[in-house]
Amino acid sequence: MKRSVISLAIAGAFLCNAALSYAAFSTTNFFNFEDNPVHPVALSPDATRLAVCNLPDDRLEIFDITGGFPVSLGSVTVGLDPVTVRFRTATELWVANYVSSSISIVDLPSMRVKATLIVSNEPADVVFAGSPALAFISCERFGLVQVVNPTNLLTVTNIAIDGKRPRALAVSPDGSTVYAAIFQSGNASTIISPGMSPILSFPRADPVTFPNSPYGGIDPPPNVGTNFVPAFDPSLSNSPPPLTGMIVKKNAAGQWMDDNQGNWTDFITGDAAALTERVPGWDMPDHDVAVINTATFSVRYATGLMNLCMALGVNPATGQITVVGTDSINQIRFQPVLDGIFVRIELALVDPAALTNQVLDLNPHLNYQTPLVPESLRDLSVGDPRAILWSSDGTRGYITGMGSGNLIIVNAQGNRLNTNSTIDLGEGPTGMALDEARGRLYVYNRFEGSISTVDITNQVVTNTLPLFDPTPSVIKTGRPFLYDTHLTSGLGQSSCASCHVDGRTDGLAWDLGDPTSTVEIIDSSYNFAQPLPAVTNNYHPMKGPMTTLTLQDIIGHEPFHWRGDRQDIQQFNIAFTNLQAMPDGLDTNEMQELKNFVATIGFAPNGFRPLNNSLPTNLVLPGQFALGRGALPAGAPLPNGNASNGLATFTLEQPPNGCVLCHTVPSGLGTDMRFNGIQWVQIPLASNSDHHLAVVVLPRENNLPFKIPQLRNLFDKAGMDFTRTNSQLGFGFSHDGGVDSLVRFVQDSFQLTDDQQTADLIAFLFSFSGSGFPAVPLNDPNHAPGPQSLDTPAATGFQITVSNSASLSALNTMISLATNSQLDLVAKGRENGQSRGWFFKPSGGFFQSDRLAETETPAQLLAFAAPGSEQTYTLVPAGSGERIGIDRDADGFFDQDELDASANPANPLSVPAQPPTQIGGISLALSPGAVALKWYAVQGLGCLLQYKNNLTDSAWTTLSTNTAGIGSLSVSDLNRPTNTARFYRIIAAP
Amino acid sequence: MNIRSPILILSALLLAANAGAQRNFSVSAAANAPGSVIVSWPVQSATPTGDLLVLPQFQLQRSFDLKTWTNLGAPISGTLHQTLTVADTNDAPAFYKVQSIISQEYAQLDNVTLDSGQLSGADFFGAEFFGATLNGASLNGADLSAADFRNATLFSADFTDATLFDVEASGALFDGSTMPGVDARFGDFQEAILFSVVLSNADFSSADLTGADLDFAVFNGMKLDSNTLMDPKPTLIWQIVNNGAPGSNFNFQDLSSAALFGANLNRATMIDADLNSSELNNADIRNANLTGADLDYVVFQGTLVSNTLMAPEWLLVWKIVNQGATNANLQGTNLSSAFLENANLHGALLNNANLDGTDLSGSDLRGANFTGANMAFVELPGTLLDATTVIDPKSLLVWKILNQTGNGLSLVASNLSEVFLANASLRGANLTSALCNSSVFSDADFTGANLHSANFALSELAGATLVNATLTSANFNEADLTEASLLGSTTNGASFINTTFNDTIMPDGSIRNQ
Secondary structure, eight states: OOOOSSOSOOOSSOSGGGGGGGOOOOTTSOOBOOOOOSBOEEEOTTSSEEEEEEGGGTEEEEEEOTTSSOEEEEEEEOSSSEEEEEESSSSEEEEEETTTTEEEEEETTTTEEEEEEEOSSSEEEEEEETTTTEEEEEETTTTEEEEEETTTTEEEEEEEOSSSOEEEEEEOTTSSEEEEEESBOOOSEEEEOOOOOOTTSOOOOOGGGSTTSTTTTOSSOOSBTTBOSSOOOGGGGGSOOOOOOEEEEEOTTSOEEOTTOOBOHHHHTSTTGGGGTOOTTOOOOOEEEEEEETTTOOEEEEESSOSEEEEEEEOTTTOOEEEEEEEEOTTSOOHHHHTTTSEEEEEEEEOTTTOOEEEEESOTTOOSSSSOOOHHHHTTOOOSEEEEEEOTTSSOEEEEETTTTEEEEEOTTSOBSSTTOOEEOSSSEEEEEEETTTTEEEEEETTTTEEEEEETTTTEEEEEEEOOOOOOHHHHHHTHHHHOHHHHOSSSSOOGGGTSGGGSOOSOEEEOOOTTSOOEEOOTTSOBOSSOOOOOOEEOSOOOEEEOOOOTTOTTSOSBSTTOOBSSGGGGHHHHHHTSOOSSOOOHHHHHHHHHHHTTBOOOOOTTSOTTOOOOSSBOOTTOBOOSSSSSOTTOBOOOBOHHHHHHHHTOOOTTSOGGGTOOTTTOOOOSEEEOSSSEEEOOOOTTOOOOOOEEEOGGGTTOEEEOOOOTTHHHHBTBOTTSSOOSOSOOBSTTSOBOOHHHHHHHHHOOOOHHHHHHHHHHHHTOTTOOOOOOOTTOTTSOOOOOOOOOOTTTTOEEEESSTTOHHHHHHHHHHHHHSSEEEEEEEEETTEEEEEEEETTTTEEEESSTTOEEOHHHHHTTOBTTBOEEEEEEETTOHHHHHTOTTOSSSOHHHHHHTTOOTTOTTOOTTOOOSSSEEEEEEEETTEEEEEEEEBTTEEEEEEEESSTTSSOOEEEEEEEEOSEEEEEEEOOOOTTOOOEEEEEEOO | OOOOOOOOOOEETTOOOOOTTSTTOOOEEEEEETTEEEEEEEOOOSSOTTSOOOOOEEEEEEESSSSOOEEOSSOBOOOTTOEEEEEEEOOSOOEEEEEEEOBOTTOBOTTOBOTTOBOTTOBOTTOBOTTOBOTTOBOTTOBOTTOBOTTOBOTTOBOTTOBOTTOBOTTOBOTTOBOTTOBOTTOBOTTOBOTTOBOTTOBOTTOEETTOBOTTOBOTTOBOOTTOEEOHHHHHHHHHHHHOOTTOBOTTOBOTTOBOTTOBOTTOBOTTOBOTTOBOTTOBOTTOBOTTOBOTTOBOTTOBOSSOBOOHHHHHHHHHHHHOOTTOBOTTOBOTTOBOTTOBOTTOBOTTOBOTTOBOTTOBOTTOBOTTOBOTTOBOTTOBOOTTOBOOHHHHHHHHHHHHOOTTOBOTTOBOTTOBOTTOBOTTOBOTTOBOTTOBOTTOBOTTOBOTTOBOTTOBOTTOBOTTOBOTTOBOTTOBOTTOBOTTOBOTTOBOTTOBOSSEEOTTSOEEOO
8 A cells, every 4th residue: 555655666766865855944934835836847849958847946947858867957946836837939938936926937048037027916827829929828816818929028918717717728739729727617516505694683595495496495405315315313303404505516408406306497597596696597607618719819618527627738639628627526415425436537528619528537447336446446546637748649648646646648539548557656746748759758746846757658657856845844744645645535536635626625515414423512612702692502414515615724723614613633534534435544643744734834925915015905806796785786896995994894893793803813713812801811722732713603604603714715715696697606605605796795794785885895805815914902802813824925926037237126125025024035146157046134134145255235236137147036935035045955055155165055965064974965966878976975984885776686786985085075877777776875984 | 477467457449547557547549440449558657757767568458358358469668658559450349458567577776766666566576676765666466586675665565465485675664564465485574674564464484574673563364484583572462463362371571562453362461561552452351451561552442341450541541442531521530641542532521631641633622621631742633622622822832733734833932842743844933942842843844944042952853854944052952863854954053962863864964873
């Protein structure tokens, strides 16, 4: 059983790089946004160079692959979280930096960033298409494809994509069409829900209970005929389940059906649509792929493919659009029914003209009749697919499974070849590049931080090259428990990340009720917030639909779930066995490792706030429409919002209606304190360090307990719309996603009618993440202090590239931000033709260079900027500036000092002039025909360099002997057989 | 849905008649040629001038027997005031009618005005009426399922037999509306004002009436089920009305402001119960025990009383109401807070009687003698007085103001303290330095009046109109100006210490709440 977190078998030419695990990386110098690559590997047009986005290191790595395996030529620092690289020409690459919201334009011969293009939020992919060729850049957050003229870097147009999070891009073979996969496209499932009423009102009528509903008003309806399967636990006979909504899904005939073939079409789109708050004709087009005409920029959509369209490619022979991703069966109710089978891994083949499609299950060996199959079958599964790449003749499609750690191959019809095995790669394989001339496929293993070289003829991995990876070990250790589908599921295709995608959400609601379970009684450890109505003292197992919650910044904010019914992440262990059908759950240590990892996942910079992280005062509110309750007619766009005014509304203390009575800043969560009559005091942590964030019971929820939810990702939920016939999403706000818009939420909850006041409040809610709020006094009983938020200021990642000294004002702005907020400022550029780095020291007002002895004033540094010696300034999370700017391996020795001393700035064990106390710091570099090995020698201590071709060989062969003084020694092994593994060791001479 | 409203109009051969949902609607029919009839009518809005235009479609129908009606062509529509004409080839005697059809499912009518709209039978399924005003509208038979009436004002609207299934009406104002036979299942009426609404035979199964004001609501035949949410007091009233309560124990219960007419309370025990203002007309309280009960303003008309235990003064009130009190000797009696509306007190001796707050509206007071009676706050609208009535000058002035109007009267320095002048019309009156403290002026009209230096301290002025009035140096300390309008008034030197402002329109048009 493959259970190891760090793979022990490094198929390749060495054994020594475990030394990298000594790196002094932690969350103090590494902020984890938990972004994942989109197109992180690119092959140069002449097939001699491989470019790879080293996402955690914020660099673009360049390799020579003429030898059939990658040989490093160096790296270039780009922006934060580079996720995509594409060659525009043989010498120019464009890199999409997801957090920086920028495109780094890299000159390959000189290995430098020559320009930085600021784009809309969260650029994910870039392709070049059309005639003349234009750059098409998918920008996820606001649903845009930006079109840029690559010759002058001016924006040609912004194409609004009618879908949530356009991500992966591809181009038709003739270059006339760009395809954009809509990552969170939904799956034509939606909710029937009571919606929202004022907080102290009783819930509104639940359409499920209407006598004209398919079940005559029975709530919950049976899920199999007239029965519940599995049957109710006898103990529930005296505990009727709460009234809840229903999830329905549109079938091929356009009928909205539940999991028991109940037909709700009339309630969703028909004459009775008003009974579910919808307009007649309401629909969810379920756009999956945007098809963009590069000449006219008109857009068509392919629909009905899957829920998460993770990656796409175009078959160059047929022009067929191919999409890989996952589809969920969230319309099926109850956790015992969904156990192990809740997600399918799919490949969609889409005709580029008619946009008709065929969707195939990429795991045909699974029949989903059982939640658990033998390990041999699990290992055949592919999970969390993140790339598809076609051979030039269109007969082979290569698909990586980021969660399953493997590679599968399909034929032109989408059927898997070699159904008895997969090609195992490193952890988290994502993007690929195909060198057909040499028969090699290169895969970036995101979690492991390595590149696998696959011999596509023999379908074996011939080389795995680790990249320098500053990811803290706490992340690497716990991450597999979120993603690894083979490790954590009974069928090998699912994991926590199937729903908590990239640590976030799938945008769906699930009814994970359990008829076989029992009522859980709430004990006194729960912290019920003000006001204090009577508590309905239980958590019923038939909880009804609940939307998937993000995992960002949850640790330390216990309890969990919408209802607060899990007091600790340890209580989620049951999900591994009872929902993912993992044969055994995690042990206590593994759960702790998962917890430690999840604790690192923070929120991205808020794209609604200006660079100084203040609240915007004139914010355009995309997709927010009046409901007709104020002066504006229904459907009119809301006016621009003033988030500062919105904050004032939010913090009004008008019991019981003030938002701030429950939601605290800066997270929106409830307080972790109790008011003792005089002031707020911290509730003591539980023995396992769990917190006690507030839970509230409100009449509108039938006085059932709910945790006060955080408010930092509200824009991510926007997209459902009951007032129009083309809703992007099927789920919106509130625990079951039953409130379509934030406008309706705030107006129905707090009875606002003023359009401007509504706009202001929404502007504030969209601007919520980013912290920076005024401190809350401890003695105001209506205004509780809240827990801190793991987020970063709005300017995080912001960068500019300058080529002259005239840009001092822009630089001064960045210096001001680095001085006055939680940001560091780094610079990369050239001095005297040499690549250099700098880190701004606010206390001294100067830039520390990557040579300890060198500092520069801002003006002095800027004076080095010139065409060919451009400088790129980047604001990075506080604490990470020194690492990113001047000390890549965080070993305390600055990068240029290390280079000056022939040390390796990407190896924390390689340091200059450090008299080692023992032999160590071994590293190696591959070149065609040779392996160069370097290590530190200890004065007076002789050593032997030895090797084995197989670790099972009985004896080591001595390659060289050395007795040397202090410092780095190197030896080249010229006799290693090509494409074979060899293991090296250094021992003290006898 | 798609309910069509029969509205109109019979036309016997060539004669048109008016009826139904369209106000002042006329149809004409004329012989065009042998065997040909021209029927024509003007297009007009279903709402009065000033409201939102609602132009129906029209369907002409013909009948030869007034039983079977046949559509003539498809529904037609036109522009406002356009005359629509339909020719019918027919040479037999026939009747014609024009049916108006209002089909506005899902209409966006937030905040519009549809007062007095003739919207009977209209189809407003799923329509949005948030904040709209439909006072006096005719919505009988209309389909209002899933409509949104939150914050809407619907005073005295007619919802007879309308469909209000799953309606959203929390906070809506339905005062005085009629809702007999409505289908209000699953409706949300939380905090709605259903004051004095007729709910007879309405179906409120699974509806939410939590917090709704149901004072004086008529519950007879109203259907509730186990899922209906309603506060305990109206629930109790509903049970009494619909299930009867003979022999029940209501000691100390709050049964005030309840429409209990016709209720069976025989043998009920209501010791110290609060029945203030309740309607017990035609109720059976024989053998009941109402000892200590608050019976202020209780309506006793037709109430069956026999062997009933209640305070002697209330038995006296019952007698006056039901048996009359012509020439009766009521000297020194306590009739305060009694509901004696339309009582016959012709020639009654009420010397030294306590009539504090007694409602004598519509009573016959000719020849009555009120010498020495406590006349504070006595309600005199519609009462009959003549020269033989002996009454104090202050009460006589109040009577004149109420029954002959006080418009333009000179009331300089008059004493109008502790009087009941609700709904009085005092437009342009001169109340300079008048003593009006501690009086009831609710909904009174002081438009253009001069209240300079008048004393209105502690007075009730809720809903009063003080538009363009002179309020200089007047005293409104501790007065209640809830929903009063002071628009355009001059207030220099006026005193408003501890005055209640609640949705009060201030001189500059702003709304004040305090």
